[in-house]
Amino acid sequence: MKITFGSQSFEVNPSGENYFAAMDGKNIPVQIVRVDASRGRMDLLIDGRRVLAHVSSEGAKRWVTINGQTWMLTKTSGAKRGVRHDHAGGLIAPMPGQVRSVSVGVGDVVKKGQTLLTMEAMKMEIRIQALRDGTVKALHVKQGQTVEREQILIEMEE
Numbered sequence: 001m002k003i004t005f006g007s008q009s010f011e012v013n014p015s016g017e018n019y020f021a022a023m024d025g026k027n028i029p030v031q032i033v034r035v036d037a038s039r040g041r042m043d044l045l046i047d048g049r050r051v052l053a054h055v056s057s058e059g060a061k062r063w064v065t066i067n068g069q070t071w072m073l074t075k076t077s078g079a080k081r082g083v084r085h086d087h088a089g090g091l092i093a094p095m096p097g098q099v100r101s102v103s104v105g106v107g108d109v110v111k112k113g114q115t116l117l118t119m120e121a122m123k124m125e126i127r128i129q130a131l132r133d134g135t136v137k138a139l140h141v142k143q144g145q146t147v148e149r150e151q152i153l154i155e156m157e158e
């Protein structure tokens with residue numbers, strides 16, 4: 001996902017359960033330690049340093065406050081709109097919500113259109129379905145877990 005941070009752009013890419021921020025030719029490891037969505041808080045490890053971030057959002061804009069300083073992040077590309085919830089080989093949450101059921105496990109072979117998990121968001125049931133035939137590479141959520149918009153839920157491989 002490409003993000004504009006002030007006047008500078010950088011890429012944030014998933015790597016297993018973590019992320020790398022590519023900035024000025026350097027890959028900086030970013031690990032999400034804990035998310036408290038109800039309070040808009042995230043505990044992060046950025047390049048090995050523990051950081052508490054407060055996050056709020058509206059549409060494609062995110063305001064991130066770290067150590068009393070606030071920046072606005074603007075998403076300039078990323079997940080596709082509509083019923084597709086894919087991003088770089090993973091299926092992502094289309095909006096904040098709660099995982100109600102997970103119907104697959106790591107290593108399961110799935111068919112295009114098969115429901116992999118069900119979420120509840122804004123009193124709606126959302127079925128996350130396989131976009132193509134493949135194998136479940138990784139599950140990043142479990143039943144009952146609260147997720148954020150665009151959080152990677154499942155990674156697939158062909």
